[in-house]
Structure formats: C-alpha cells, structure tokens
Amino acid sequence: MNLGTVETWSLARQDAERHLKEGAVLAREISRPYLEVGCLAQLGSVSEPHSFGTARRQCHEAIALAERHGWGAEPVIAPALVTLADTMTGGASLTKASDGCSAPRGLWKRTTDQASGFGCI
Numbered sequence: 118m119n120l121g122t123v124e125t126w127s128l129a130r131q132d133a134e135r136h137l138k139e140g141a142v143l144a145r146e147i148s149r150p151y152l153e154v155g156c157l158a159q160l161g162s163v164s165e166p167h168s169f170g171t172a173r174r175q176c177h178e179a180i181a182l183a184e185r186h187g188w189g190a191e192p193v194i195a196p197a198l199v200t201l202a203d204t205m206t207g208g209a210s211l212t213k214a215s216d217g218c219s220a221p222r223g224l225w226k227r228t229t230d231q232a233s234g235f236g237c238i
Contacts, residue, residue, distance in 0.1 A: 118144075118155045125163050134163045151193065154183045158197035161204075169204040176201040 118140045124133035137160040144153035157179035164172040176197040183194045 118152055118159070121156065121163075122159050125159055130163050134160065137163060150182060150186050151188070154179050154186075154188065155193050157182065158194050161197050161200040172200055172204050176204075 118137070121133045121135075121137035121140055124130075124136060127133075137156045141153050141156035141160065144150070144156060157175055161172045161176035161179065164175055179197040180189070180194055180201070183189055183191065183197075188194065
C-alpha cells in the first residue's frame with residue numbers, strides 16, 4: 118500500500134496501479150480489510166486520468182468496504198472521496214460532487230485539521 122501510494126504521488130502511475138492492485142488482493146487474501154480499503158482508495162486516483170468510470174467504481178468499492186466495517190468517516194477513505202468528487206466535477210456532475218463532499222463532514226474537518234491537504238470547497 119505505501120509503495121503504491123508513493124508511486125501515485127510521484128506520478129509513476131503504472132507501477133502504482135500494479136502495486137495497489139497487488140496490495141488489495143493480498144490484503145483480501147490475508148483478511149486485512151483496512152489495508153484493502155487503503156489500497157482501493159488510492160487506486161481510484163491512479164485510474165482517474167484514464168477512465169472516470171473505472172475510478173468511480175474503485176472509489177465506490179473502497180467506500181462501501183469501509184462502511185461495511187464502520188470506517189465510513191475514517192481518513193483512510195479520504196483519497197477515494199476526493200477522487201470521486203473530482204471525477205464528478207470533471208464529468209460536470211457538480212450537484213453529485215457537492216453531495217459526495219457533504220456526506221462525511223466530520224472526516225473533512227478532521228482531515229484538513231491534520232494538514233493532510235484533503236478537503237472540499
């Protein structure tokens with residue numbers, strides 16, 4: 118997960134995608150859903166420049182898995198929320214993007230308070 122995240126930040130998208138997918142599969146195999154959520158949440162941003170549909174699907178998968186485990190307002194899903202909002206604004210779905218950003222208000226406040234750089238306008 119960490120390697121894929123750093124590769125995402127470094128714009129090494131192909132390597133990031135491969136490592137995040139491998140991380141998600143391994144996390145699923147060893148029953149570590151939090152790590153799986155982390156990989157899936159980052160994976161959406163790697164897919165975004167190529168396919169909004171794929172990015173949205175991966176983000177929704179990460180968010181759904183997080184919510185099933187009670188992590189719906191945890192910072193681990195912030196990358197998925199940001200990417201999902203970005204794909205919605207890129208596709209001119211501003212109303213949906215706004216709805217997506219307003220749902221986990223506690224997460225956005227905590228995350229921006231931690232100076233991680235995530236947040237909604």
